[in-house]
Amino acid sequence: MIIGNVGKEPEMRFIQSGKPVTTFSVATNRVYSSADGERKEETEWFNVVVWNKLAELCNQFLGKGRLVYVEGRLRTRSWDGQDGQKHYRTELIAEQVTFLDKSGQPLDRDAQPTAENGQPGEKSDAIEPDDIPF
Numbered sequence: 340m341i342i343g344n345v346g347k348e349p350e351m352r353f354i355q356s357g358k359p360v361t362t363f364s365v366a367t368n369r370v371y372s373s374a375d376g377e378r379k380e381e382t383e384w385f386n387v388v389v390w391n392k393l394a395e396l397c398n399q400f401l402g403k404g405r406l407v408y409v410e411g412r413l414r415t416r417s418w419d420g421q422d423g424q425k426h427y428r429t430e431l432i433a434e435q436v437t438f439l440d441k442s443g444q445p446l447d448r449d450a451q452p453t454a455e456n457g458q459p460g461e462k463s464d465a466i467e468p469d470d471i472p473f
Contacts, residue, residue, distance in 0.1 A: 343367035351398035361394035406440040
């Protein structure tokens, strides 16, 4: 579970089967005091991946700077780069997304066509864009 600001405009694409997937980054901030009492702030960036109808809604309604709550699971992928090095990327596979800076309806896996494992699934009770009140 994270709460933060969207770092760049969401990017939607379609996989070979035609299912939509949207990716975006979220920055979370932590403010704390060091041992000597100095106020410190650190930012952590998360790569978020959203599937199916929830992906379409995030692509349509999210934008850079929006405050968002994302709940899901972590997945780390690896691949061999052109430079011969092994590369890794950890992603948050979203099961629920809630827009926090405007009154909006939570978007979650129970109302979206997303299987529990974060991969494309089938459900018929998806939220329609017209159902979102902003």
